[in-house]
Amino acid sequence: MSTDAELQFEALLVHLKETRGFDFTGYKRSSLVRRVERRMSQVNVSGYGDYLDYLQVHPGEFEALFNTILINVTGFFRDPDTWEFLTTDVLPRLLSTHDGTLRVWSAGCASGEEPYTLALLAADHLDRAGRGDGLARLTIDATDIDHASLDRARAACYRSEGLTELPDDLAGPYFETAGTERRVIDRVRRRVRVHQLDLSREAPLRIDYDLILCRNVVIYFDRYMQERLFQIFVDSLVPGGYLVLGKVETLFGPARDRLSLVDPRERVYRRPL
Secondary structure (H helix, E strand, C coil), X not given: CCHHXXXXXXXXXXXXXXXXXXXXXXXXXXXXXXXXXXXXXXXXXXXXXXXXXXXXXXXXXXXHHHHHHHCCCCCCCCCHHHHHHHHHHHHHHHHHHCCCCEEEEEECCCCCHHHHHHHHHHHHHHHHCCCHHHHHHEEEEEEECCHHHHHHHHHCEECHHHHCCCCHHHHCCCEEEECCEEEECHHHHCCEEEEECCCCCCCCCXXXXXXXXXXXXXXHECHHHHHHHHHXXXXXXXXXXXXXXXXXXXXXXHHHHHCEEEECCCCEEECCC
């Protein structure tokens, strides 16, 4: 990228921050450039300066650009092996030993499939054990930066084809018909609280989580921001709390010395008691 192009790209980032409040400076530059250029190609604009002009004339383009940058890819029961480990090891341990409110953070929740998957699994575990009332002790904070994704998460309505990865014993009893879609039942839906939060610059909602899920999110940030986020996650866990990352993500920096690796394949870590 030439010096002139770099200056135009920086001007574009400044415009996004000042006019829309989105600060992408902590994102990996190569990935950010690639995604911006993808949108530029789709609207037939060749230069960053011209694209900035295009954004000013076409306000609707902001949403398309943000969706391209953020890539809100998610799904129920995504990475089944990870959920299997959580179902057989982590959740039973937390649900059986915790006598107060069980607090979970789904960081980068996109349209909500991840936090609702966890709520479904907790409900199923407790219902099978005859302790269904215990679900009221579960609170899941689901956070993301994208308005449209958060609206979908709050609605908790999904197309039937989006539930195909869920086991039948979860897809059946914990969803209800909502027009042409399927909605998470109220008892489970109320365990998930949806909030807007920018991981790159805002503090977490609390610092006493028993479990934090942040899968396939930090890979989009540069190394400095990754180390900062890992530190935030550790500081936000209670002793004995768990951190789950995506399978392609690696914990590094000072945070690595503060957590114990529970399962290397599923990227599950635990803060020592």
